[in-house]
Amino acid sequence: MSYRAWFQCINPQCGATYPLNSIVYQCQQCQSLLEVQHDTAALAARGAAAWMKLFEDRYKSNEWPYGSGVWGKKEWILPQISDHNVVSLYEGGTNLFWAERFGKVIGVQDLWIKLCGNTHSGSFKDLGMTVLVSQVKQMISEGAPIKAVVCASTGDTSAALATYCAAAGIQSVVLLPRGKISIAQLVQPISNDALVLYLDTDFDGCMRLVQEITKDPTLYLANSMNSLRVEGQKTVGIEIVQQFDWEVPDVIIIPGGNLGNVSALGKGLLMMKDLGLIAKLPRIVVAQAERANPLYRSYLRNFESFEPMQAQKTLASAIQIGNPVSFEKAVRTLKQFNGIVEQATEEELADAAALGDRTGMFNCPHTGVALAVLIKLLKAGKISKSERVVVISTAQIPNRKAPVLVTADMVASMRTGSVIVDLAAPGGGNCELTRPDEEVNANGVLILGPMNLPAAIPGQASQLYSHNATRFLSQLLKDGAVHLDFDDVVISQTCITHEGKPIGEQIEALLQGAKA
Ligand SMILES: Cc1ncc(COP(=O)(O)O)c(C=O)c1O
Ligand SMILES: [Zn+2]
Numbered sequence: 001m002s003y004r005a006w007f008q009c010i011n012p013q014c015g016a017t018y019p020l021n022s023i024v025y026q027c028q029q030c031q032s033l034l035e036v037q038h039d040t041a042a043l044a045a046r047g048a049a050a051w052m053k054l055f056e057d058r059y060k061s062n063e064w065p066y067g068s069g070v071w072g073k074k075e076w077i078l079p080q081i082s083d084h085n086v087v088s089l090y091e092g093g094t095n096l097f098w099a100e101r102f103g104k105v106i107g108v109q110d111l112w113i114k115l116c117g118n119t120h121s122g123s124f125k126d127l128g129m130t131v132l133v134s135q136v137k138q139m140i141s142e143g144a145p146i147k148a149v150v151c152a153s154t155g156d157t158s159a160a161l162a163t164y165c166a167a168a169g170i171q172s173v174v175l176l177p178r179g180k181i182s183i184a185q186l187v188q189p190i191s192n193d194a195l196v197l198y199l200d201t202d203f204d205g206c207m208r209l210v211q212e213i214t215k216d217p218t219l220y221l222a223n224s225m226n227s228l229r230v231e232g233q234k235t236v237g238i239e240i241v242q243q244f245d246w247e248v249p250d251v252i253i254i255p256g257g258n259l260g261n262v263s264a265l266g267k268g269l270l271m272m273k274d275l276g277l278i279a280k281l282p283r284i285v286v287a288q289a290e291r292a293n294p295l296y297r298s299y300l301r302n303f304e305s306f307e308p309m310q311a312q313k314t315l316a317s318a319i320q321i322g323n324p325v326s327f328e329k330a331v332r333t334l335k336q337f338n339g340i341v342e343q344a345t346e347e348e349l350a351d352a353a354a355l356g357d358r359t360g361m362f363n364c365p366h367t368g369v370a371l372a373v374l375i376k377l378l379k380a381g382k383i384s385k386s387e388r389v390v391v392i393s394t395a396q397i398p399n400r401k402a403p404v405l406v407t408a409d410m411v412a413s414m415r416t417g418s419v420i421v422d423l424a425a426p427g428g429g430n431c432e433l434t435r436p437d438e439e440v441n442a443n444g445v446l447i448l449g450p451m452n453l454p455a456a457i458p459g460q461a462s463q464l465y466s467h468n469a470t471r472f473l474s475q476l477l478k479d480g481a482v483h484l485d486f487d488d489v490v491i492s493q494t495c496i497t498h499e500g501k502p503i504g505e506q507i508e509a510l511l512q513g514a515k516a
Contacts (some may be wrong), residue, residue: 224260
């Protein structure tokens with residue numbers, strides 16, 4: 001049986017189609033977004049049970065490239081690509097973490113976290129990038145004049161693009177907003193030989209530029225407005241259902257920025273329903289940072305209007321996006337899945353991430369947004385305790401495998417005053433939020449946080465953790481609750497907070513222990 005797919009305009013009044021090897025990102029008739037359409041009749045001929053069996057047989061097998069979570073579903077993704085042109089780094093197949101303890105803490109009985117960050121470049125972007133770069137490789141082999149593949153990024157997209165292009169031997173170009181991505185994510189494309197343009201603008205500014213420069217057909221656009229990405233990312237929903245032995249969860253929560261991923265999640269699930277693999281759909285919740293919440297604002301108006309906004313600085317830097325390209329697709333998905341949009345403040349997201357970590361996770365701030373939203377919706381009664389809930393964790397914390405070791409020498413050289421070593425800042429960090437130097441000057445206490453830790457490698461973990469740690473400490477100092485007038489070294493092993501409490505007890509105990 002031969003299967004076929006093509007680009008189709010999402011505007012139902014238009015429906016124009018284009019072959020997958022044409023260099024086109026938006027409908028040339030009406031400028032709407034495109035999506036990949038499949039020959040559903042041909043796919044349906046195989047039967048749901050046969051598809052499930054095939055996907056199970058291939059799942060994580062050694063049969064290249066079908067052991068990949070994406071390419072194991074190749075007929076549903078890019079059926080016409082030759083295996084020879086597939087650029088795969090064995091993406092997908094990520095753990096569905098049973099968050100039993102966290103569920104108990106927050107009061108939901110059946111909670112699961114889909115760890116999409118456990119992958120080659122550290123985020124779910126690998127799922128879509130393998131598809132896009134494979135298609136580019138095929139097009140180049142057919143003689144397309146593509147010189148480079150280009151994207152705007154808040155960090156994760158550029159890391160994924162650079163790594164897949166490097167693996168394929170194709171030049172990548174990434175446009176990044178200066179100072180708005182973590183250094184760890186700046187390092188990834190540089191290491192992978194991308195041409196890195198670090199620009200004085202925000203993500204939305206980079207996105208406008210990318211759309212401009214990719215009018216040149218030799219520069220191929222890799223952002224998620226290119227619906228090839230969505231095809232790979234749509235496997236996440238299929239994989240979750242497969243991991244539940246083909247049972248559909250009640251609710252799936254996903255953090256949203258440019259809104260390609262929620263559209264992808266919906267697309268995969270709808271395809272399963274159309275082809276008879278499942279009979280019901282879950283409810284989809286999009287979680288946004290309050291400082292970058294254009295979808296949330298529109299949701300409050302029943303999606304009757306949409307206003308792009310200037311996104312503000314947020315710990316969840318990958319979703320600091322004010323003008324999401326896939327807004328229309330996301331709204332369509334939310335309407336089909338009885339959707340909810342909720343937002344989280346900086347404090348809510350940091351506390352939720354840290355609370356989750358105490359039960360065995362290691363959350364990035366974007367996952368923190370989704371966990372915070374779960375907590376809020378439970379409190380509001382919009383998700384019930386008995387529902388099976390899946391939270392999509394979109395990325396891992398960069399540099400998590402390279403914690404900074406505080407050596408005796410380092411501590412000795414700093415015994416000029418009281419020293420607090422924030423060991424929970426494993427990666428160091430570029431956190432303007434924490435401003436440890438202020439605490440040094442005002443209180444004669446050196447908080448050995450990310451900025452002044454000599455061997456620090458910047459990373460997102462520390463942004464969260466030292467934010468919590470120093471926020472608490474400065475509060476303690478301001479309240480006069482503790483007097484740090486001894487010149488011992490205090491080592492704070494765990495600077496984890498939930499609503500300000502546990503960290504207080506821990507640090508206080510440490511301080512008192514040191515005094516005694
Ligand atoms: C870690 C992370 N989480 C969530 C998102 C949001 O995905 P989307 O932009 O498709 O909404 C992104 C990318 O923007 C991301 O990098
Ligand atoms: Zn059209």
